[in-house]
Amino acid sequence: MTDSLQARLADALKPIANPRTGASIYQTQQVRDIATTRDGKVRVTLLLAAQDDPTLARQVRQALERVEGVVDVRVDVKDASEPATPPAAAPAPAKAATRTLPVMNAEPAPRTPAAPTPVTYPKLGRILAVSSGKGGVGKSTVTTNLAIALAKAGHRVGLMDADIYGPNIPRMMGVDEAPPVKDDKIQPLQAHGVKVMSLGFLIERDQPAIWRGPIVMKIITQFLRDVDWGTLDFLFVDMPPGTGDAQLSLVQATSVAGAVIVTTPQEVAVGDALRGAKMFERVGVPVLGIVENMSYFESPETGKPMAIFGTGGGKRLADELKVPLLGEVPLYPPVLEGADRGAPIVVSDPASSAAKKLTAIALRIAQP
Ligand SMILES: Nc1ncnc2c1ncn2[C@@H]1O[C@H](COP(=O)(O)OP(=O)(O)OP(=O)(O)O)[C@@H](O)[C@H]1O
Ligand SMILES: [Mg+2]
Numbered sequence: 001m002t003d004s005l006q007a008r009l010a011d012a013l014k015p016i017a018n019p020r021t022g023a024s025i026y027q028t029q030q031v032r033d034i035a036t037t038r039d040g041k042v043r044v045t046l047l048l049a050a051q052d053d054p055t056l057a058r059q060v061r062q063a064l065e066r067v068e069g070v071v072d073v074r075v076d077v078k079d080a081s082e083p084a085t086p087p088a089a090a091p092a093p094a095k096a097a098t099r100t101l102p103v104m105n106a107e108p109a110p111r112t113p114a115a116p117t118p119v120t121y122p123k124l125g126r127i128l129a130v131s132s133g134k135g136g137v138g139k140s141t142v143t144t145n146l147a148i149a150l151a152k153a154g155h156r157v158g159l160m161d162a163d164i165y166g167p168n169i170p171r172m173m174g175v176d177e178a179p180p181v182k183d184d185k186i187q188p189l190q191a192h193g194v195k196v197m198s199l200g201f202l203i204e205r206d207q208p209a210i211w212r213g214p215i216v217m218k219i220i221t222q223f224l225r226d227v228d229w230g231t232l233d234f235l236f237v238d239m240p241p242g243t244g245d246a247q248l249s250l251v252q253a254t255s256v257a258g259a260v261i262v263t264t265p266q267e268v269a270v271g272d273a274l275r276g277a278k279m280f281e282r283v284g285v286p287v288l289g290i291v292e293n294m295s296y297f298e299s300p301e302t303g304k305p306m307a308i309f310g311t312g313g314g315k316r317l318a319d320e321l322k323v324p325l326l327g328e329v330p331l332y333p334p335v336l337e338g339a340d341r342g343a344p345i346v347v348s349d350p351a352s353s354a355a356k357k358l359t360a361i362a363l364r365i366a367q368p
Contacts, residue, residue: 005067005069006034008069009064012064012066013026013063013064014026015063016056016060018030018052018056019053020052025046025056025060030047030048031045031047031060032044032045032047033045033076039071040070040071040072041070041072041073041074042064042067042074044064044073045076045078046075046078047078048077048080049080057077058203061073118252118253118254118255119224119254120254121224123232124224124229125232125233125234126257127254127255127257128234128237128257128259128260129162129250129256129259129280129285130237130239130259130260131241131247132261132263132269132272132276133241133261133269133272134241134263134264134269137241137262137263137269137273138264139239139241139262140161140163140168140238141172141339142262142291142361143238144172144344145344145358146361147159147362148194148344149346149359150234150362150365151192152346155233155366156231156234157232157235158188158196158197158229158235158236159173159197159238160197160227160235161196161197161199161200162223162238162239162249162250164240165240169196169198169200170196171339171340171342172344173191173342174191174192175189175342176201178201179201179202185227186227186228189201191342192343192344192347195230195232199219216249220246220249220250224253233366237250242272243275243276243279247279247280251283251285258286258287259277259280260287260288260290260291261273261276263314274317274321277290277323281321288324288365289318289324289325289364290324290325290326291326291327291361292314292315292328292329293329293331294331295311295314295329295331296311297332298354303353314328326361326365327357327358327360329354329358330353330357332352332353332354334348334354345358346358346359
């Protein structure tokens with residue numbers, strides 16, 4: 001039984017070619033370690049070089065899922081540039097690199113990030129990073145709503161998801177498909193009047209973070225350079241939490257016009273946010289201000305505000321940094337519900353006070 005399943009799996013994999021080399025990923029053993037269980041679970045390893053098209057992982061999974069008798073597929077992506085097996089044993093499917101994400105006719109990125117000179121992209125308008133010290137404070141929520149609010153106000157707005165570890169912009173904006181490629185440029189997807197690009201469109205959801213880490217600079221550069229953003233007034237960049245690779249890569253890749261720091265009122269979030277803000281200041285990116293999110297609870301039934309988290313954290317942080325407190329956004333359950341079904345609050349309930357506050361923050365940021 002297993003033998004014939006193996007044969008069917010091989011048949012499904014053979015036609016898949018690596019667009020970079022044109023060769024079958026099965027024949028070149030780029031996909032390997034094909035393991036099956038009696039009850040139809042399949043596990044394979046896919047070796048991806050940084051220059052390979054990451055959507056290959058999705059293609060492999062989909063091809064295997066269609067095979068008769070398969071109930072579950074897991075694709076483990078391994079970095080081909082760090083051979084797990086001794087180099088001699090590895091076949092040489094991946095020759096010279098020419099492509100990475102679908103377009104990417106990139107010159108090979110330097111292996112050591114020797115402080116690249118930031119490139120200016122005049123067509124992208126003002127590039128604004130939305131960051132925080134701590135995770136889960138509402139960066140992505142704030143970013144999506146600010147972007148949509150400015151689009152509604154008539155600005156040309158892009159939204160780039162730089163959270164390569166947990167991209168959730170696709171879910172929040174309600175778009176998730178492979179972006180089309182035209183004239184060698186990735187076309188961003190459109191949602192709520194905003195052009196959106198996320199690594200989530202291109203990769204397997206469960207792809208291991210180790211594979212993503214080394215290429216974060218590359219991805220950010222390619223998102224800035226190889227995505228057909230057209231002409232924008234604002235490009236919002238949703239960051240992962242903290243002061244890690246993504247923040248550093250972004251400020252090294254391009255000149256960032258400003259950072260918006262999101263915090264919650266609690267001291268611990270504020271302390272982390274302060275460190276996050278200082279990092280931007282150190283590299284010469286102005287902090288435009290602080291958004292205190294989940295400032296207080298607002299009941300959807302009564303509309304009454306309730307301070308349940310302590311108050312003033314955002315204000316203290318703003319004072320300490322000598323930047324404005326841009327606004328205090330309530331914890332309002334419909335914000336979460338809207339995000340979960342791809343309709344941020346400025347779309348799903350523009351009359352709510354949360355939406356109004358977010359819109360006011362957006363308009364304030366948009367001032368020259
Ligand atoms: N003002 C709000 N009212 C109600 N729910 C909110 C509010 N802001 C954010 N949330 C919810 O809190 C959760 C975390 O928000 P979000 O994902 O935006 O945070 P984040 O800082 O981007 O997180 P991460 O660090 O994981 O990227 C989400 O489920 C979101 O819908
Ligand atoms: Mg987020």
